Amino acid sequence: MNYQNTLAFAQEQDQNDPLHHFRDKFYFPQVNKQDAIYFCGNSLGLQPKSAQMYIDNEMYKWANLAVEGHFKGEEPWFNYHELLAAGAARVVGAKESEVVIMNQLTVNLHLMLVSFYRPEGKRFKIITEAGAFPSDQYALETQTKFHGFNPDEAVVELYPREGEHTLRNEDILQAIKDNADELALVMMGGINYYTGQVFDMEAITKAGHEAGAIVGFDLAHAAGNVPVKLHDWDVDFAVWCTYKYLNSGPGGTSGVFVHERHANNPDLPRFAGWWGHDASSRFQMKKGFIPMPGAAGWQLSNAQILPLAVHRASLELFDEAGMENLRAKSEKLTGYLEYLINDVHVGKDVLEMITPTDPNARGCQISILVKQNARELFNKLMEAGIIVDYREPNVIRVAPTPLYNSFEEVYRFSEILHKTLEAHQ
Template identity: 70%
Template sequence: MSFQNTLAYAQERDHDDALRYYREHFHIPKHQGKDTVYLCGNSLGLQPKAARAAIEEEMEKWAELGVEGHFKGDDPWFTFHKTLAEPTAKLVGAKPSEVVVMNQLTVNLHLMLVSFYRPQGRRYKILTEAGAFPSDQYALETQVKFHGYTPEDAIIEVTPRAGEQTWRTEDILQTIRDNGDEIALVLMSGVHYYTGQVFDMAAITQAAHEVGAVCGFDLAHAAGNVVLRLHDWDVDFAVWCTYKYLNSGPGGTSGVFVHERHSNKPDLPRFAGWWGYDQEERFQMKKGFIPMAGADGWQLSNSQILPMAVHRASLQMFDEAGMEALRAKSEGLTGYLEFLINSLNQPKEDLEIITPSEPSARGCQLSLLVNRNGRQLFETLMANGFILDWREPNVIRVAPTPLYNTFEDVYRFGQFLEAHFRR
């Protein structure tokens, strides 16, 4: 792709962008009366303008119907989660019966680990990437302790090679093979939060299954960011949040995928709740848990109607635009960002992109390693209307997201960096 470091080029790309009108569907934070350059959708997506109306609709239903809102009106709360199944399935490459929206991410991760981390005898270890997001680290640490193991013994962490920032797929696969008879579960990120690297989920799943292990993914930074094919890749389970690329509000609800070969096994161990009980008999209040068919059988409690209403408003845009089209624009935006940064010709001691350069190995995010005065640069950017994300010890994460970011956003960021390093 041929890029140009000019405002005219950026504006021309925006003019030709078939998805450009989606930006108008979001509230853009202001700085000194002008739109910020918001490049932080990997941390918290912007608010869809439809979100407020979606919440107000459910508030009106609550006001008018009270408890009867569970059964009356459009989209009764009793089955509200089912309205999210079809667009969610399209988003992650699944069948509608394989997905459910419920709870929050780490709660769902623990629920999945109850069902899919089943250590027995020699096979008790979990393989993951070193430096996974802390929630994943803590979940795995406490799960292995719960089963009577020590994290130092039971968790295998795959690290990048010496002097490298990202993982080589062949190293991950070889580590799985080398430890295959001891691994009960492979659990990795779909996209690594710090480096922005996309892992080869299909190859990792295949390798895990070849050694007899279960394979799951935390898709917090992948859902709504990259094209997913969870069913076709034969992934056993996955979890994700909705407040990052999916723009569903701070602390928003979460999604779960359970492959159909597991989701209709009522004897599969799980922590159960009333809302996961067979819907046709739920109000008979019987003893003895009978799960709903599919991923719905992992639900615990009543649906979170207000967060789900916001999520549905956002999902409608993804459903309309399509992940393939969003991904194509994303590759253009991120490629342009990479081009502008590389054009600065800064020594690695000052500025280095640690995210893979191959488009298939990254999503929206580029992670910039700033070894000298990184925090100062970040704060200067923020003070000048560029909303980004800082991660210790020295990384600025920059994420141009295709629903609301523009090529001009990326150009303006590049111009600011150029002025900064030319001083």
């Protein structure tokens, strides 16, 4: 695409954008009595305007039906989680039976590790990316300790080559091959939260299986951001949150994928709970756990209805927009951001983009390493009404999301960035 560093070009792109009207379906925070330029959907997505209606529906049922709301009225709470399965499956490329919305991300990651990190004999190692999000690091560390291993030996962290910021795919695949005899699990993020690098999940899964290992992903920064085909890629399991690109509220609920070859195996070890028990006999209150078929068999407690209601509102917007359409816009929007950052003249030596330039290796996010006065630059951007994200020691993460951000906002961001850099020369 031939980009231009002009307001007229940005506005023309918005006029021709078939998804542009979706921004009217969200609330934007205010800065200086104006809508902020919100490029922080990789941390917390905006609130869909329809979320309140979905919550109010459940509050009405609670007020008027109380406990009877579990079984009476439209959409009883007993099987409310089933209303979200199809939409969630479309977001992550799964069969409806392979997904369930429940709990929160790290709880679900631990539940998956109980079932899928099964060290045996000399196979005890886990491969992951260095600098994974802390929750993943802590989960892998404590799970290996739980099995009696030293995490420094059991968790193999993959680092970029010297002088580089991101992992090369060939190095990941080689590491899997080199550790094949001792490898029990490959567990990585679908996208690295810090650099914004999208990993080749299909190739990693294939290599992990060839090595005799189980393969799982944390899709916290991938779900709702980039196309994912968990079933077709033959991934064993995955987890994700819904409060980032999936716009389902702070601390929102989480999703789980379990491939059908595992999901329909009642003998697979797991930590069981009441809501994962066979629904037809659940209220008989008998001993002896009989798992629900599919991913639903990993549920613990009855569903958190209010967070599910918010997520339902968001999933309907994703269904309306379509992941393919969102991805097509995202590539153009992020490409425009990259173009404009590269077009800066004053202070250009201060900035370094550490996100891959290959559109297939990134999503909405571009991470900018700021070599001087990073925190000061971040503060100035925020004061100017641009909400972005700062990560220590000196990275600003900028994430224009296609569901509610515009080309004009990207242009305005670049204008303010350039003026701010110029003022510090």
